[in-house]
Amino acid sequence: MNLDEILNYRRAVRAYDKEKPIDTEKVKHCLELATLAPNSSNMQLWEFYHITQPELLAEVSRDCLGQKAASTAPQIVVFVVRRDWYRKHAQFVLEFERENIRRNSPKERQAKRIKDRELYYGTLMPFVYARFFGILGLFRKLLANIISIFRPMMLEVSENDMRVVAHKSCALAAQTFMIAMANEGYDTCPLEGLDSRRLKRALNLPHGAEINMVIPCGIRNGNKGIWGERCRVPFDEVYRKI
Numbered sequence: 132m133n134l135d136e137i138l139n140y141r142r143a144v145r146a147y148d149k150e151k152p153i154d155t156e157k158v159k160h161c162l163e164l165a166t167l168a169p170n171s172s173n174m175q176l177w178e179f180y181h182i183t184q185p186e187l188l189a190e191v192s193r194d195c196l197g198q199k200a201a202s203t204a205p206q207i208v209v210f211v212v213r214r215d216w217y218r219k220h221a222q223f224v225l226e227f228e229r230e231n232i233r234r235n236s237p238k239e240r241q242a243k244r245i246k247d248r249e250l251y252y253g254t255l256m257p258f259v260y261a262r263f264f265g266i267l268g269l270f271r272k273l274l275a276n277i278i279s280i281f282r283p284m285m286l287e288v289s290e291n292d293m294r295v296v297a298h299k300s301c302a303l304a305a306q307t308f309m310i311a312m313a314n315e316g317y318d319t320c321p322l323e324g325l326d327s328r329r330l331k332r333a334l335n336l337p338h339g340a341e342i343n344m345v346i347p348c349g350i351r352n353g354n355k356g357i358w359g360e361r362c363r364v365p366f367d368e369v370y371r372k373i
């Protein structure tokens with residue numbers, strides 16, 4: 132399939148063929164491809180739980196309110212947002228980027244570029260991701276609004292804004308995963324209809340982790356798991372050429 136065909140093939144499949152197992156290694160490979168998704172500041176604040184054990188599959192499916200997509204899926208992937216990893220990842224990216232610049236930038240530009248990265252990942256990222264009961268976010272928001280009086284400035288810096296930032300990036304990874312799965316001839320269905328507290332408990336997730344999406348995986352059973360024709364609002368209603 133070419134990309135057009137893959138995107139047309141991918142549907143929210145809500146019932147899977149029990150007779151058709153899927154290859155765990157292929158699913159894992161699709162998750163590796165998912166990490167190639169663009170993501171905010173390359174912070175990669177995501178984690179993927181690839182569930183294959185029958186008991187845990189049953190528990191996750193209960194936590195997804197018993198939706199058929201989950202209860203018939205031979206494997207399930209849970210996409211989790213890990214804002215609590217911001218320090219660790221900022222440090223990792225900074226160390227990588229220092230060497231990256233040494234390997235790939237002209238000699239005379241290296242010192243300045245490394246200094247910029249140190250400022251970005253060493254100071255700015257820890258500042259924008261830091262949390263303290265919403266208070267730090269309020270302070271950042273106030274500061275950003277004052278700066279924006281004098282020059283263009285990113286305003287979405289509250290703790291809740293940063294939550295959206297992290298979830299957006301994780302959702303892009305989830306979409307990349309679903310496209311990669313479709314390319315293998317495998318089906319998926321993104322789910323947010325779930326009990327996040329119970330699911331977090333089932334996966335032993337710490338307080339700082341958040342469920343982004345649950346994605347049951349399998350192979351469609353003819354058209355049984357597909358709810359009819361695809362519905363999209365007319366393209367002209369959402370496309371503005373300016």
Ligand SMILES: Cc1cc2nc3c(=O)[nH]c(=O)nc-3n(C[C@H](O)[C@H](O)[C@H](O)COP(=O)(O)O)c2cc1C
Nearest residue numbers: 141142143144145198320321322323324325344361
């Ligand atoms: C973030 C998100 C959450 C979703 N949650 C559910 C869900 O809980 N249950 C469900 O049956 N479908 C869920 N869906 C699937 C959508 O209903 C589906 O993608 C949409 O109807 C379009 O159909 P298509 O994917 O076949 O094009 C979700 C999709 C997204 C992107």
